[in-house]
Amino acid sequence: MSEVNNSMTNTVGKHAVVIGASVAGMLAARVLSEHFDHVTLIERDVLPDEVKSRKGVPQAQHAHAILAKGMETMGNLFPGLMKELENDGAVVMDFASTVRWFHYGSYKAAFQGTVSSIGESRPLLDSKLRARVAAIPNVEIKQACSINGLATSADHSRITGVILQSDAPGGKDTVLNADIVVDASGRGSRSPQWLDGLGYGKPEESEVRVNVGYTSRVYRRKAGDVPAGSSVLYVLPAAPVEKRGGVVIPIEGDRWLVTLFGYFNDHAPTDDKGFCEFARSLASPDIYNLVSQAEPLSECAVYKVPSSLRRHYEKMNHFPEGYLVMGDAVCSFNPIFGQGMTVASREANALGNVLKTRRSLSGLSRAFYKQAVQTINTAWMLATGEDFRYPETEGVKPFYTNLLNKYTLAVHHASARDTRVYGAFIDVMNMLKPPTVLFAPDIVWRVLRANKATQQQPETNRQPVTITTPAR
Numbered sequence: 001m002s003e004v005n006n007s008m009t010n011t012v013g014k015h016a017v018v019i020g021a022s023v024a025g026m027l028a029a030r031v032l033s034e035h036f037d038h039v040t041l042i043e044r045d046v047l048p049d050e051v052k053s054r055k056g057v058p059q060a061q062h063a064h065a066i067l068a069k070g071m072e073t074m075g076n077l078f079p080g081l082m083k084e085l086e087n088d089g090a091v092v093m094d095f096a097s098t099v100r101w102f103h104y105g106s107y108k109a110a111f112q113g114t115v116s117s118i119g120e121s122r123p124l125l126d127s128k129l130r131a132r133v134a135a136i137p138n139v140e141i142k143q144a145c146s147i148n149g150l151a152t153s154a155d156h157s158r159i160t161g162v163i164l165q166s167d168a169p170g171g172k173d174t175v176l177n178a179d180i181v182v183d184a185s186g187r188g189s190r191s192p193q194w195l196d197g198l199g200y201g202k203p204e205e206s207e208v209r210v211n212v213g214y215t216s217r218v219y220r221r222k223a224g225d226v227p228a229g230s231s232v233l234y235v236l237p238a239a240p241v242e243k244r245g246g247v248v249i250p251i252e253g254d255r256w257l258v259t260l261f262g263y264f265n266d267h268a269p270t271d272d273k274g275f276c277e278f279a280r281s282l283a284s285p286d287i288y289n290l291v292s293q294a295e296p297l298s299e300c301a302v303y304k305v306p307s308s309l310r311r312h313y314e315k316m317n318h319f320p321e322g323y324l325v326m327g328d329a330v331c332s333f334n335p336i337f338g339q340g341m342t343v344a345s346r347e348a349n350a351l352g353n354v355l356k357t358r359r360s361l362s363g364l365s366r367a368f369y370k371q372a373v374q375t376i377n378t379a380w381m382l383a384t385g386e387d388f389r390y391p392e393t394e395g396v397k398p399f400y401t402n403l404l405n406k407y408t409l410a411v412h413h414a415s416a417r418d419t420r421v422y423g424a425f426i427d428v429m430n431m432l433k434p435p436t437v438l439f440a441p442d443i444v445w446r447v448l449r450a451n452k453a454t455q456q457q458p459e460t461n462r463q464p465v466t467i468t469t470p471a472r
């Protein structure tokens, strides 16, 4: 059942402004369009008419997975979106049977499941979202326009609009009034500085430093490039020893998008030979087998992610009315776990939920952060927990992390043998179910049983040995 109603539900204001027309901004604009007479989505870049990446979203050149919960949420906001992507060459697949996933010395135990995954380039997704948002009658997209600050009431208690930077040299900035302003301007958001300047202070930050580097390249896709039955190749490093991994996803135009990554500045080179050699050094030969024979169609693109970074707006004692921060501007994750867009979609859903129940905007931000923080907490725990397996990771490690990691390592090992355990893990990583499902008695028992079997047969199990087929 759709979580978000398409028709105008209740109107709580005349004008909403969203800063940033990437995923978080577009999803926010979609939700706000149900509750405001007019929504203005403001983007610094000139937005491309065709499917291509742009300056403000440079990460779009790298593999972008939409987790199943994100697909579901985006599909509720834009019915038929996934079909539209598929019609344009995106590849829809069954996660459990087609993702060939190597981790901790074994392949996961593939089985026919019910959780879908989709492979497409990020620019294709963005172009489809943009077209859908542009078609909403009360949404206006203002491009090539940068926001320079916030307009406020005299006592600073309420944000009353945004300051549009003039594009003429020496020109005067102008104010665009709004009942609510949503900052979706990404990790580089200036909300901390703006709020500080208004006397609210900066939000407390949590940062977990991993210095991950992505190097990505596009290849022609042909039948037989990957082992039969697989559509995605996923090789994760066995922490704390291995630091390199990679992912290959099918994208539109019969192409593969190959992303190689490394922790702690051990990044893949951008030249032909170096890229191939890095792929050869991974724990599974799958990605090397592909890149060593497939035809490259692009140069290598590079992106460096120093850390997962979270700004705790939910903990601020004082916050102005008429203002919200969403998406990467609140929390940007180590991208290896593919969570950012799904978290942004859940935040948009949370915004829709809180707006639906109100007649005014008073107290909106607190109600929003209270809901949104639940998704952020889970995603943060999953991503940073895995990163804390490395002694080189810098950041404040919660006291329970080592114990949790011991159990999740056992879950990883069991996922190579037991499809019920792997199925539960797929549900959790796709944010369809809470991590607590991994602690259900039958799963714990299966995890222990599979690990005992592994200990009795210590040599690396490189092909799946399936213990059971789940009743799902």
Ligand SMILES: Cc1cc2nc3c(=O)[nH]c(=O)nc-3n(C[C@H](O)[C@H](O)[C@H](O)COP(=O)(O)OP(=O)(O)OC[C@H]3O[C@@H](n4cnc5c(N)ncnc54)[C@H](O)[C@@H]3O)c2cc1C
Residues within 6 Å of the ligand: 019, 020, 021, 022, 023, 024, 025, 042, 043, 044, 045, 055, 056, 057, 059, 062, 063, 064, 065, 066, 067, 145, 146, 147, 148, 184, 185, 186, 187, 214, 303, 305, 326, 327, 328, 329, 335, 337, 338, 339, 340, 341, 342, 344
């Ligand atoms: C290498 C990499 C790989 C990733 N892989 C995945 C993945 O597999 N799956 C996943 O779900 N997520 C992934 N992510 C995260 C994902 O890219 C983001 O979560 C997603 O783009 C949503 O971010 P956002 O919309 O909040 O901000 P952004 O995407 O950063 O967009 C911010 C927008 O605001 C605009 N802007 C900035 N400042 C201003 C201003 N002052 N005025 C006007 N406009 C402004 C920018 O031009 C831009 O359009 C990855 C990230 C990286 C870095």
